[in-house]
Amino acid sequence: MLRTIKGARPGFIRLLTLLCSDIDIAGLAKAQRSIDWLERAAVARHPKTPANILKGLANDGNTVVRTLAEKNLEGKEGSTAR
Numbered sequence: 115m116l117r118t119i120k121g122a123r124p125g126f127i128r129l130l131t132l133l134c135s136d137i138d139i140a141g142l143a144k145a146q147r148s149i150d151w152l153e154r155a156a157v158a159r160h161p162k163t164p165a166n167i168l169k170g171l172a173n174d175g176n177t178v179v180r181t182l183a184e185k186n187l188e189g190k191e192g193s194t195a196r
Contacts, residue, residue, distance in 0.1 A: 124150030132156035143167060151176040158182035165190050 131137060132145055133156050145157050146167050151174075157163055158171045159182045168190070171183035 124148055124153055129153055129156060132160065135161075137162070139164060146171060151179055154179045155182055159186055161186075 128145070129150075129152055131141070132153055137160070139162060142157050142160055142163050145153050146163075148154050148157075154171060154174060154176065155178050158168065158174075158179050163171075163186060165187060168183045168187040171179055172187060174180050174183065
């Protein structure tokens with residue numbers, strides 16, 4: 115399992131880490147506040163991202179991040195309703 119993301123600056127390696135299925139939830143939680151919209155978008159679409167983080171990202175200033183978070187949240191709520 116990948117540990118939390120080190121380093122304060124956004125970058126390609128951090129983005130790849132966020133796309134990896136082995137990242138831990140703490141890493142996703144930290145990256146939800148990234149200044150890079152691509153990193154926030156990766157968190158918004160990640161299947162492990164908890165609903166509380168997705169709800170926050172559904173109010174993001176970036177349209178892509180908002181849309182990805184809303185779709186992921188719908189999928190989580192739809193799967194628990196069954």
